[in-house]
Amino acid sequence: MTDEVKPPTPAAPPPAAHAAPAVAKPAAPAVPPANLAGKTTTAAAAAGKASTRDPDDTSPLVTRRVWLAMAWGAFSAGSAVALAATGRFMFPNVLNEPPQQFKVGVPADFGMGVDERYKESNGVWIVRTADDIAQHASGFYVLSTTCTHLGCTPNYLSAEGKFKCPCHGSGFRTTGINFEGPAPRPLERVRVALAEDGQILVDKSRKFQYELGQWIDPDSFLQIA
Template sequence: MAEVKANSNTDKAKPEAKKSAKKDEPKDTIWSRREFFSLAGWASFMATLGLSSLYFTRLLFPRVLFEPSPIFKAGKPSDYTVGEVSTKWVKAQRVWIVRDMEGIFVIFALCTHLGCTPRWLKTEAKYKCPCHGSGFTKTGIAFEGPAPRALERLKIELDPEGQIIVDKSKKFLYEKGEWDKPGSKLLV
C-alpha cells in the first residue's frame, strides 16, 4: 500500500512539472488574454473614476448668474422733461421713466401678454410689443392686441439727496386701482 501512495504522489508531481514547464516557455505576445482584459477593466474603471471626479469638482463651482439689485438710483427729477418718456434705463433695468404734468412714474418694460419687451414708439406716442402686437398708451394702459392688462408701474421715491430711487420689487397694478397709491407716482 505504501507503493500505491508513492505512485499517487509521483502522479501529483508530474502535473506540477508540466505546469512549470509551460510557464518557462517564451510568450508570443506581450500580455496573455487574461492580463489584457484585466488591464482593460482597470483602465476603464480608472477612466470612469477620473471623469466622475471632474464632474463632482464642477459641482463645487456652480454658475452664478448676476442679478442686479432691484433698487437703483435714476438721477434727479430735473433730468426728465415734461411730456417725455425716458428710454435710458430700458437696457440696464428694463424700465421707462415718464414725466407728465402731474409728476414722474416708472413703467416696467414687460408686456403683460407673454413677457416680451415692448418698444417705445415716440412718433405714435405708444408702447408696442414686437411679439404679438399689443399696444399700450403713454401711461401704460393696454388698448390693442392680446395683452390682458396694463403695464405695471414700479415704486418711485426721492432720497434725502434729491435722487430718484426706483424699487422694481414693488409693483402697482392698474386693474387693482393701485396707480393712485403712494409710491406709484412721484409728485414734483
C-alpha cells in the same frame, strides 16, 4: 627458471544470437493530472502555451489591450464627472441681478416722455408726464419692461408713441395701458420716490397694477410741479 607468460584473458563472449535485441520504447507523452486539466497553474504550463502560439497571431493581446483601454477610459470619464461635480460644489453659480432699489438722477435730468436709459440695465422705463391718467398730476411714474402676456420685453416706438411687444404683437400706450394683442392687462408700475439727496429713487420690490386700482397709490407716482 624462467617466468611463464600467461596468455591474456579472452574477452567475454558476445550475447547469444537468440537473445532479443533491446527495443527502445517511445517516451510516453506527459499527461497532466486529471484535476489540473484545462488549468494553467505553472510558469511551465504558460511557457508551453506560449510556445504553441502562432507568432503571427496577436489577437488575444490586442483584445486585452482593448479591454484595458476601455477600462481606463471609463475610469477617466468617471473621475472627470466627479471632479466637475466637486468644482460645481466649490464654485456655485452666482446670479448678479441688478439691485431692486436704485437712483436714476434728479428730475431735471429728464424731459417729457419715455426715458429708456434704464431699460437694459434695470428693466424699467422712466416716464415723465404733464398729466397722469391715474394721479391727475404732473410728475414721474416707472413702468416695468415685462410684457404682461408671456414676459417678453416690448420695444418703445417713439414715432407711434407706444410700446410694442415683438413676441406676439401686444401694444401698450405710454401710460402702460394695453390696447392691442394678447396681453390681458396693462404693464405694471413700480414704486418711485424722491431720495434725500434729491435724486429719483426707483424700488422694483413694490409693484402696482392698474386693474387692481393701485395706480392711485401715492408710492406709484412722484409728483413734480
